[in-house]
Amino acid sequence: MGYYIDFIADYSEKTGMDDLAFSEVNRRLVEEFDLRGLAFPMIKNLSVNPFNTVETGFVVAQLAQNSRLGRQHIVYHNTAPRKDELSARSNNAGEFLAVCELSNGVRVIGAYSGYTFSFLDAPIYRVKCATDGSQFRSRDVFPACIASLAAHAGQPLSTWELLGEQVFNVPPVPENIICSVDGYGNLKTNVHLIGTARLVEIKGICLPVSTGTGIFAVPDGSLILAPGSSGWNGARWTEVCLRGGSAASCFNNPKPGDKVIIK
Numbered sequence: 557m558g559y560y561i562d563f564i565a566d567y568s569e570k571t572g573m574d575d576l577a578f579s580e581v582n583r584r585l586v587e588e589f590d591l592r593g594l595a596f597p598m599i600k601n602l603s604v605n606p607f608n609t610v611e612t613g614f615v616v617a618q619l620a621q622n623s624r625l626g627r628q629h630i631v632y633h634n635t636a637p638r639k640d641e642l643s644a645r646s647n648n649a650g651e652f653l654a655v656c657e658l659s660n661g662v663r664v665i666g667a668y669s670g671y672t673f674s675f676l677d678a679p680i681y682r683v684k685c686a687t688d689g690s691q692f693r694s695r696d697v698f699p700a701c702i703a704s705l706a707a708h709a710g711q712p713l714s715t716w717e718l719l720g721e722q723v724f725n726v727p728p729v730p731e732n733i734i735c736s737v738d739g740y741g742n743l744k745t746n747v748h749l750i751g752t753a754r755l756v757e758i759k760g761i762c763l764p765v766s767t768g769t770g771i772f773a774v775p776d777g778s779l780i781l782a783p784g785s786s787g788w789n790g791a792r793w794t795e796v797c798l799r800g801g802s803a804a805s806c807f808n809n810p811k812p813g814d815k816v817i818i819k
Contacts, residue, residue, distance in 0.1 A: 557628050559597040559706050561585065562619045564612055564633040564666075565694060568603045575603070581634075581695045588703035597630075597706070604812075607637035609670025611812035614735040614744070614786075616664055617675035621788030626661035627709040632702055633666035634694035653683040653698055654723055655705065657713040665705060667693075674729045677789075681713075682720035732816045734758070735793065736786070741802025742771070742795045744786050745816050749794050755819040756781065756796060758807040762819065771797040779803060 563582070568575035578601045586596050602619075604611045612635040620631045636651045654668035656678040665683065666672055673680050683701055690696035701718055708716045729735075729746060736744040743758070749767060756765040756779075765779045774780045776799050784795030796803045796816070804810065 557625070558595040559589070559709075560625055560629045561597045561599045561702070562602065562629075562631045563599055564602045564604060564615050564619075564631070564635070566604050566606045566608060566612070566635045577692070577695070578603075580692075581699065584695050584699040585702060588699045589706065592703050592707050594703065594706055604635060607635065608812050609635050609637075609672045610729070610733065611635075611736050612666075613671040613673065613675045613729070614812065616666070616672065617788065618736075618786050620658055620662045620664050620676070621660070623660060623662045627657075627663060629662045630702060630706060631662060631664045631666075632698075633664070633672060634698070635672060636667035636669050636693070652687045653685045653701060654680050655683050655713070655716075655719070656680045663705060663713065665698075665702060668723065671727060671729055673723075674727055680723040680726060682723060684718045684720050730813075730815075732818070734810050734812050734814045734816060736812055737804050737810070740797075741804035742784060742797045743803050743807070743810065743816075744784060744793055744795050745781075747781065747794050747816050747818065749781065749783065754781075757817040757819060758796075758810050759814060761807050762817075763806060765796060771795060772799060774799055776800040779806065 567577040582599050616631050616633050623629045651667040651669040655665040657663050658678050685701050686697050732747050734743050734745050755762050765781050766774050768782045771782045779798050781796050783792040786793045
């Protein structure tokens with residue numbers, strides 16, 4: 557089996573349009589794999605909202621935790637708003653590159669920024685890689701590490717020559733927030749499903765929302781909070797959905813990270 561790479565980045569603001577940056581990173585990845593005599597990888601690009609590390613972390617976990625491809629699957633992400641240091645930066649320095657291996661063997665590698673690794677239950681390590689040198693590190697700096705990690709697929713992560721020290725104090729995911737918004741306008745949240753009908757407030761808009769065991773457990777045109785299609789390790793994440801429409805439009809188009817208040 558060849559290599560499969562999910563590449564998640566905040567390049568095109570989910571416009572549905574192709575972005576030059578994705579093409580440039582893809583080309584560089586293929587070049588680096590070829591330099592090592594590796595089979596060309598199959599690459600799938602996925603865009604998230606700009607600078608949104610909550611959405612990035614959720615998407616990374618959804619793709620990585622549910623994979624059955626093992627070490628041949630790499631989830632590579634780059635949402636790096638350089639918020640770890642707000643003063644002037646030298647030589648385009650930014651967040652360091654980090655890596656982890658999940659219990660299913662999938663390896664996640666990307667800029668350690670905000671909540672990008674917070675949804676994962678695995679030890680996280682720094683990668684021995686430059687943190688500066690380019691405005692476009694995901695194209696110019698990081699791909700060589702991705703290819704090196706792929707070449708190491710047959711061995712334990714602990715023996716990888718680029719593995720650095722373990723990272724501690726990973727920030728926990730905030731409670732009761734929107735984690736992702738899908739193409740239908742369903743709001744994927746980490747709200748625990750309790751009780752029956754209630755009021756839900758998002759971005760100052762408060763609306764009655766029913767609860768149920770599935771998102772179609774209400775009549776067409778009704779809002780519901782119910783387990784949705786996302787989740788891993790036997791748990792499903794709840795979604796605020798408008799049957800037959802967009803829940804996002806009902807709440808003034810919130811973004812991942814926005815608070816969900818249950819009343």
